Amino acid sequence: MRRPILIAVSVAAAGLALSACEKQIKAPFEKGVCFHVATNKDKTLRFNPVERNVPSMEQCAATLEGMRIRFLRMGSPNRSLTGSYQGSFIFVEKQGIYLGQSYDGARFMSLVRTGDGRLAVPGAIRQVPAQ
Template identity: 50%
Template sequence: MRAVVALSILLGAAAAGCAEEVKAPYDPGVCYALTLPADGEPVFNVVARDQTQIEFCAARLEEMRVRFLRLGGSTREVTGSYQGRFIFVDGRGVSYGSRLDGVRFFALARTGDGRLAVPQAIERETNGLSIIEEQAPPAFPAG
């Protein structure tokens, strides 16, 4: 019985390893929007060319997301790519990753009015103090 379970686990792992991983295109300065159809190949559509930084590509994807919502669309999350990296735009902000299903690096946060900003630039009130104006840690008594 153990041999059958071990064999099925190995076959499942081998089949998962053979699955084709989606790779982001690496065209310098080109920003793509990614469409993942339920039954087909992923499609990368050009959103903008001559983008000098990944943040500019994220801004173009956010602009596209907002325009679709204003036209009556319901898609609140957009996935794109820029020079081999994936960009994820959602309600929290923008994050980057090297794989679709991998770890994401949080890069831009939403401000109170919905704009995108670097997380360190946003002040949030916590116990009457902003994150930037933290109190010094309490001093320990000399002993």
Template identity: 50%
Template sequence: MKLLTITALGAGLLALAACEKATEAPFDQGVCYAVETGVEGEPPRFNKVAEKQPQIEFCAARLEEMRLRFLRLGGSRREVTGSYQGQFIFIDRAGVWISKTLEGSRFILLARTGDGRLAIPSAIQRAIDGSPVSVSANAEPATPAP
């Protein structure tokens, strides 16, 4: 009897936890937002960064640009959160991650190369130990035209 009561209580708590609504990103066509998480209990704020962005990669570039400008001005935040058409974007030292929810699982979109640039993960050459290798665009010096 006691086991049945505990099981029913546990199932009820799980059902309530499943009903908790996750934070959703706005779905404005082509608009890139920076997301500022509020203090405990407050909803996050969405600040418009850019409009007419054709793809999520362009929004990630605008957020990375914003992050670098703040660092040059003396800021200390190295991680930025943004959103684009219903997806959340997370930028950190490893690269750019995306997620459907603010609290959910994240998937890599762009990875950092050896020199800090962002690139599609499959385009990055890696050393045997897995670290990124930076390759110059021009491997050989250009020969002057005759």
């Protein structure tokens, strides 16, 4: 009875140990540099500097959003774009802008799109119920 439980616990512990050893992709930390992240054919990431002397992550996100819009106007089928700023990843998506400390890890919402497509802080715009 104890043996199957012990084996199951051992297998689970080995799986957790292997997943902890998996190397996470980190963004470069260059002060004030906003990067566009592109995926190479071999699935590695390439960090292309877009703008230097960027004062904040929000400014970098705005730069990436402008880049995304220009790509869409040129006919690009991609609706999302990934960038990085000072060691953090910026994910510009259809729903808004998300931030993350690693490429494959958790993402946290930073800005949401309003009804007309602009970006705003979540909860900043309140909807008035129809009367």
